[in-house]
Amino acid sequence: MASSTRKPGKLDDYPDTIRELLEALSFLPALELARELQARLPSPENAALLRSVYLRYGNALRSAQKGAALIGLLNEAEKLPLPEGLEGQTWLASIVELRIATGEIRRVLVMAQTLTDPALRSGILGAVGDRIVRTNNKDKLLPAEHLPAFDAFNKAFYHYSAGHYDIARDLLQKIPSSSIFVEMKLMLRGLIAWNHNDDAGAVENWKRLTPTRMAAEMIAPIRAQIDPAWNKSQPIVRRAALSQRAMNLMPATGTRVMSEVRRLMSKSGEGMTPTLTYLRKASAEVKALPPAVFHRLANLMYWAILDRGGPNDLGEYKKVFPPHPDDPSFFRLIAMVQEQVEALENSYALWNEYQQWIGKTASQWPASQASLARAIIFTRMGGLVETVLADADEDEDGDGYDDDEDDDDLEDGYYYEEGFDTFTPPKPGDKGKAKKKSKSKKKAKPKEPVKQLPFDLRECYKLASEIAPDWAVPSIKLLGSLYEKEEYQKASELLLSMPTSTMSDPEVVRIAGDVWLKLNQLSRSLEARRAAVKINPLDKRLRRDLAVCAMMNLREKIVANDEPAIAALVKEADSHADAILKVSVKVLEAFHHFARKREVEGTAVLATLGTDPVGRRALNYRLAVEATRLKLSPARKKEYASGFDAALEGKPTIPEMIHLLGALSEYRAEPVAYRGLITHEKKILTALDSAIRLEKTLTVLVPLGRMLVQFGYWKPLDTLARTGRSRSSNDLWMRLFEIQSWALSGKHKNREYHYGQAIARMLKEIEKNPTPETSAIKKEIDELLRQNRELDRFVNNPFRFW
Amino acid sequence: MNDSPWKILGITADAEDSTVRARYLTLVREFPPEQHPEKFAAIRDAYEKVRDTYSRVKYRLFEQGRDDSLDALIEGLACQNIRPRLSLVQLLRELPPV
Numbered sequence: 001m002a003s004s005t006r007k008p009g010k011l012d013d014y015p016d017t018i019r020e021l022l023e024a025l026s027f028l029p030a031l032e033l034a035r036e037l038q039a040r041l042p043s044p045e046n047a048a049l050l051r052s053v054y055l056r057y058g059n060a061l062r063s064a065q066k067g068a069a070l071i072g073l074l075n076e077a078e079k080l081p082l083p084e085g086l087e088g089q090t091w092l093a094s095i096v097e098l099r100i101a102t103g104e105i106r107r108v109l110v111m112a113q114t115l116t117d118p119a120l121r122s123g124i125l126g127a128v129g130d131r132i133v134r135t136n137n138k139d140k141l142l143p144a145e146h147l148p149a150f151d152a153f154n155k156a157f158y159h160y161s162a163g164h165y166d167i168a169r170d171l172l173q174k175i176p177s178s179s180i181f182v183e184m185k186l187m188l189r190g191l192i193a194w195n196h197n198d199d200a201g202a203v204e205n206w207k208r209l210t211p212t213r214m215a216a217e218m219i220a221p222i223r224a225q226i227d228p229a230w231n232k233s234q235p236i237v238r239r240a241a242l243s244q245r246a247m248n249l250m251p252a253t254g255t256r257v258m259s260e261v262r263r264l265m266s267k268s269g270e271g272m273t274p275t276l277t278y279l280r281k282a283s284a285e286v287k288a289l290p291p292a293v294f295h296r297l298a299n300l301m302y303w304a305i306l307d308r309g310g311p312n313d314l315g316e317y318k319k320v321f322p323p324h325p326d327d328p329s330f331f332r333l334i335a336m337v338q339e340q341v342e343a344l345e346n347s348y349a350l351w352n353e354y355q356q357w358i359g360k361t362a363s364q365w366p367a368s369q370a371s372l373a374r375a376i377i378f379t380r381m382g383g384l385v386e387t388v389l390a391d392a393d394e395d396e397d398g399d400g401y402d403d404d405e406d407d408d409d410l411e412d413g414y415y416y417e418e419g420f421d422t423f424t425p426p427k428p429g430d431k432g433k434a435k436k437k438s439k440s441k442k443k444a445k446p447k448e449p450v451k452q453l454p455f456d457l458r459e460c461y462k463l464a465s466e467i468a469p470d471w472a473v474p475s476i477k478l479l480g481s482l483y484e485k486e487e488y489q490k491a492s493e494l495l496l497s498m499p500t501s502t503m504s505d506p507e508v509v510r511i512a513g514d515v516w517l518k519l520n521q522l523s524r525s526l527e528a529r530r531a532a533v534k535i536n537p538l539d540k541r542l543r544r545d546l547a548v549c550a551m552m553n554l555r556e557k558i559v560a561n562d563e564p565a566i567a568a569l570v571k572e573a574d575s576h577a578d579a580i581l582k583v584s585v586k587v588l589e590a591f592h593h594f595a596r597k598r599e600v601e602g603t604a605v606l607a608t609l610g611t612d613p614v615g616r617r618a619l620n621y622r623l624a625v626e627a628t629r630l631k632l633s634p635a636r637k638k639e640y641a642s643g644f645d646a647a648l649e650g651k652p653t654i655p656e657m658i659h660l661l662g663a664l665s666e667y668r669a670e671p672v673a674y675r676g677l678i679t680h681e682k683k684i685l686t687a688l689d690s691a692i693r694l695e696k697t698l699t700v701l702v703p704l705g706r707m708l709v710q711f712g713y714w715k716p717l718d719t720l721a722r723t724g725r726s727r728s729s730n731d732l733w734m735r736l737f738e739i740q741s742w743a744l745s746g747k748h749k750n751r752e753y754h755y756g757q758a759i760a761r762m763l764k765e766i767e768k769n770p771t772p773e774t775s776a777i778k779k780e781i782d783e784l785l786r787q788n789r790e791l792d793r794f795v796n797n798p799f800r801f802w
Numbered sequence: 803m804n805d806s807p808w809k810i811l812g813i814t815a816d817a818e819d820s821t822v823r824a825r826y827l828t829l830v831r832e833f834p835p836e837q838h839p840e841k842f843a844a845i846r847d848a849y850e851k852v853r854d855t856y857s858r859v860k861y862r863l864f865e866q867g868r869d870d871s872l873d874a875l876i877e878g879l880a881c882q883n884i885r886p887r888l889s890l891v892q893l894l895r896e897l898p899p900v
Contacts, residue, residue, distance in 0.1 A: 134894060157890045195885050218893045245896045250886055258876040293879055299867035366816060372859045
């Protein structure tokens with residue numbers, strides 16, 4: 001400071017000293033020196049220096065809010081001679097602008113009139129507008145002509161804040177473009193656009209603001225959020241300040257709460273309790289969320305309780321959120337939780353409560369949807385009853401323990417040891433060596449006895465059908481249940497009562513075809529199977545079923561000698577039959593001619609079968625069977641019976657046996673077995689046994705093994721597997737057949753578990769050693785798992801229930 | 803997926819089956835899977851949820867809101883409705899001193 005008050009010796013040094021004093025914020029000494037310099041050595045440069053000192057000092061006084069000192073300083077400054085031209089105008093504008101801070105608005109407006117430069121004048125007027133808005137002191141400061149625009153702006157802002165956007169827009173229209181509040185108008189128009197998420201519109205308005213003016217500064221924090229390019233153009237320090245101001249303007253309460261919820265939920269293994277406890281504690285903030293967000297969060301927590309909640313979570317949930325609109329008593333939620341923990345009877349009871357609640361509040365659903373909702377729930381309840389009954393079936397001794405969980409299976413002598421690479425059937429005397437498993441019956445958790453449920457399985461489906469007659473699923477479920485329990489007569493009655501629309505369902509027509517076939521109602525069955533093929537003409541299995549049914553009808557017509565029907569059925573059966581079935585169709589056609597004494601035609605049809613040596617024995621079998629069934633002459637019957645016996649006497653090969661088994665399976669599938677089937681089957685299986693033992697090539701045995709699995713011939717499958725493994729103990733196909741021959745051949749306890757374990761081990765080996773051969777086995781196993789969901793569960797999650 | 807199927811399809815919850823289907827076909831034509839795979843998948847998914855009365859009831863009973871996520875909620879909160887209507891006093895209070 002001592003140096004700043006020191007007066008320089010020579011006038012030439014004054015300007016530098018003055019600048020140094022200004023740098024040191026010593027305005028008064030600088031002003032004194034500048035005045036002296038101009039007085040002693042007048043020049044345009046020194047006059048400009050003096051003016052700049054006045055301005056610097058004036059700005060400092062304004063910042064320090066020293067109004068009186070500022071007025072005095074400006075009064076002195078105004079006495080200085082006005083420079084010529086733009087320099088003079090700029091100087092005057094600067095003085096006038098400083099005057100605004102003193103509150104002398106009327107004087108400022110008069111002085112502004114003396115400014116000839118329109119831009120400078122407009123800047124001053126705008127600054128006046130800013131001052132008025134900032135101080136809201138219109139009565140004393142603002143001339144009357146500016147009052148309407150000011151009031152319009154204030155009212156517009158009030159209505160904007162209250163959400164009355166249209167009124168705000170209308171009020172802004174009253175502010176003319178010449179008004180000193182025009183920047184405020186642009187600022188508020190941008191804000192309205194921003195609140196409508198119209199960021200482009202907001203930026204468009206705000207781009208037109210003068211950067212140094214108050215309106216631009218007012219919305220700068222918001223613009224920084226939505227206009228990244230503009231934000232990037234700001235200095236880093238300013239960016240940080242804008243960000244802080246934005247946070248002050250828009251406290252992100254909701255986001256903070258959500259982020260905390262997300263953090264708590266991302267912690268694994270802690271369930272929902274910490275999250276819901278936090279939400280309870282922060283319930284004031286949670287309830288302040290926008291309504292749509294609040295309801296979404298409530299819904300999200302509702303479902304999260306199902307996925308990862310615990311018993312106490314509902315209580316916490318209720319303290320924060322209102323009852324779920326579709327489940328105010330949480331019947332649905334708890335029912336689903338109970339399903340997950342396999343407390344199916346509890347779940348059933350809760351679903352029943354839930355469907356009753358829907359019934360009582362049906363008006364909350366659009367027309368007829370409440371009935372359908374109840375029907376859907378009844379159907380779900382039916383599914384639960386099915387599962388409960390299936391579990392009860394497993395608890396055959398009624399001791400309340402799931403028999404699958406005891407270790408009685410060891411009595412069967414079938415067990416697995418750790419590291420055992422394959423399934424090992426028992427050998428005599430092995431029983432004592434069996435490794436005891438750690439599970440014991442005493443430790444097993446007893447199951448609750450099956451409760452008496454209000455509705456049984458069929459009642460659930462019936463109620464569902466009655467409530468929502470247009471919805472086919474319950475009827476189809478009921479039909480499936482009757483079919484599974486082999487109650488064909490009831491299934492047929494249900495089918496006949498079904499509406500036409502339901503009868504076009506692929507599953508219904510498929511079952512209908514089977515049901516009527518089982519009841520020997522061949523023409524009905526044929527109609528159903530035709531319908532099934534019409535729905536899905538590319539399904540080979542449906543087409544084969546249709547061909548079989550057509551052949552059965554054909555036999556009836558041959559006996560009845562209905563020529564036109566016979567011709568049509570031969571054509572239909574032939575068009576849908578696979579290669580093996582086509583042989584049977586031709587045999588029937590030929591025998592039809594023989595029965596009508598048309599020897600030449602019959603012989604000609606048989607001749608079309610060719611002399612395929614592999615299919616010869618199967619053909620002999622068919623000829624022997626059909627000659628009897630179609631009541632041909634005794635001579636012919638004897639001829640074909642001898643032909644069949646002779647065919648079996650030679651040593652049939654495995655491919656020949658495959659054809660024979662194919663023919664046998666066709667006859668076995670018929671609802672009424674022909675007389676002599678069992679004798680024929682025995683003969684064929686004896687021949688099969690010797691064929692298997694004689695076969696040296698394993699690859700030849702594989703298709704036979706798959707066929708035996710398909711048709712359920714477990715004993716020959718066992719022979720095949722043992723023979724195969726005696727040739728190659730590690731052959732995966734033979735191991736698979738060995739497992740299947742045990743697992744599928746009877747009702748073993750723990751069957752699915754052991755079956756699953758063995759399959760899982762095979763899959764691991766296949767994974768380790770992928771080859772074209774193992775990939776074929778993998779495909780077979782995948783198909784097996786697809787068809788058997790229970791097995792799939794044990795293969796892919798063996799410890800779920802253990 | 804966070805928006806309701808109705809919002810995705812741009813129809814109201816009481817729309818008829820035929821309206822739903824017509825709207826679906828329009829959108830599918832507008833957003834073919836080759837050019838808009840994600841949008842197409844969302845439209846398709848939404849349509850499956852509300853295509854007929856059964857789907858709608860099943861959706862309401864067992865699915866509605868179940869595929870929502872906190873991330874989506876936070877994102878939505880950040881870019882949608884968390885824009886408060888500001889007062890003049892608030893804006894002036896945050897101004898730096900002159």
